[in-house]
Amino acid sequence: MSDTHRSPGQRVAYLRVSSTGQNLARQLEAVGECDQTFTEKQPGNSAIGRPQLQALVRHxxxxxxxVVASMDRLARSVIDLNDIVQQITGDPAEHTEQRPRKGASIEFLKERxxxxxxxxxxMAAFQLNMMxxxxxxxxxxxxxxxxxxxAAxxxxGAYKGRPRSLKKExxxxxxxAVLVGTPKSQIAREHGISRSTLYRYLAQPDLPH
Structure with a gap:
């Protein structure tokens, strides 16, 4: 069925395994029957991003x-978790390609x-503020x-001075890329910057549109 013409109100699951020794059986049992399931079969040290998470956000x-079995299946850090929840639950009126806002709900089953x-x-608002x-x-x-x-x-004598700068775009x-879970090492490599430079950009206040 075309995504453009599908009915709203779907139950959508996100599953992820982070090592070859894991399997999806418990997550599948936890999420139950769903209209759509996005499954990320990604080893813990994989250099690729999380295309299934990106696909879910688009969908x-x-x-x-x-529905997600637990928070650690969705995010790798508190920053990731907070940002992804904002993408999924945010007001669609504020949606942009760079800052998705989809107006859906998200449930973490283990954490209830x-x-x-x-x-x-x-209570959920309080939890999100804490995140x-x-x-x-x-x-x-x-x-x-x-x-x-x-400083070290x-x-x-190893500091090379001002790193390469990036344009606003x-x-x-x-x-x-960070919000949807692409590994920071990959992002830094693709943009020709060091990881410390990447962290500097991530720590800056939001850019004006």
């Missing part, structure tokens, strides 16, 4: 309900936690580690 729309569009559930706070804390740690790394490199593309 879902207002009224859909995304559901995030709805507009965050009408006070945002932890994400900001994580960004601050990244900035601190970067500063310490530069300068002391060793490139920075938005970098952030979009």
């Amino acid at each position: 879902v729309r207002r009224g859909d309900h995304v 936690l559901t995030f709805e569009p507009g965050h009408s559930d006070p 945002g706070a932890f994400a900001q804390f994580e960004r601050e740690l990244i900035r601190q580690r970067q500063a310490e790394g530069i 490199a300068k002391k060793r 490139q920075v938005r593309a970098v952030r979009s």
Whole structure:
């Protein structure tokens, strides 16, 4: 059935295995029967991104309900988790290609936690705010580690000065790739920058449109 003409209100599952020793049986049992299932069979050290997550974000729309067996199946960090939830539940009126906002809901079965569009559930809204706070804390740690790394490199005489700069469009593309789970090492390599430079761009305030 064409996605353009499908009915809203689908139950959509996201499954992911992060090592070759894992299998999907428990996740499949947990999510139950779904209209669409996006399965990421990705080894833990894989250099590729998460195309199935990107496909899910493109697929879902207002009224859909995304189910995930547990939070660690969806995201690799608090930053990832917060950003992906915002993509799925955000107001479609604010949707852009770089910052998807789909107006769907998402449920984490193990944690028994559901995030709805507009965050009408006070407890879920509180949890999302906490996730945002932890994400900001994580960004601050990244900035601190970067500063310490530069200081140590300068002391060793290994600091090479100002890194290559990216244009605004490139920075938005970098952030979009991070939001959908593309490994940071791959993003840095594709844009010809170091990982520390990548972290610097991710830690900056949002760019004006």
